[in-house]
Amino acid sequence: MKISIGNDHAGPNYKKAIVQFLEEQGHEIINHGTDTFESVDYPDFGHEVAYDIQIKNADLGIVICGSGNGIAMTANKHQDVRAALCWTKEIAELARLHNDANVISIPARFTSIEQAVQMVETFLTTPFEGGRHANRVNKIACQ
Incomplete structure (x- = not known):
């Protein structure tokens, strides 16, 4: 699977751990995030990840x-992007099952790196349930 990742200065350590996990699983990574703790603007990276999803350059x-929050709001400005703010693996699972989320947003200051990796694993391995949820998901996008 091809996965696009982006982060601001709050997330370099999270990104490093997540990318390591993803590469061990055989995924291809597109890295749009910063690798330093110097202040940067999260929209710059959120837009790049969302654009990868929008043009189908990445699967998730x-x-x-x-x-x-801010980076999720940024990503959700793009058509066909459904970014879900998650802070537990249960919420990540529901975001995929019920909302067909294609971007997971991680709050680095409110989760541990271990939790973040678990959420990503759950997000990647949970399929969209479809059924009654499909009609709801189809109503999300503005036409």
Whole structure:
């Protein structure tokens, strides 16, 4: 699977651990994030990940910032992107099962790196349930 990842200065350590996990699983990574703790603007990286999803250059996306909110809001500005802010693996599972989320947003200041890796694993391995949820997901996008 091809996965696009982007992060601001709150997430370099998270990204490093997640990328290591993903590469061990055989996934291809597109890295849009910063590798330093110097202040940067999260929209710059959120837009790049979302664009990869929008143009189908990546199957799924991962975005990371301090709260997870700003970068998720940024990603969700793109058509056909459904970024879900997750702070437990159970929420990551529901985001895929019920919402067909294609980007997971991780709040680096509110989860551990271990939790983040577990959420990503759950996100990647949980299929969309479809059924009654498909009609709801189809109503999300503005036409």
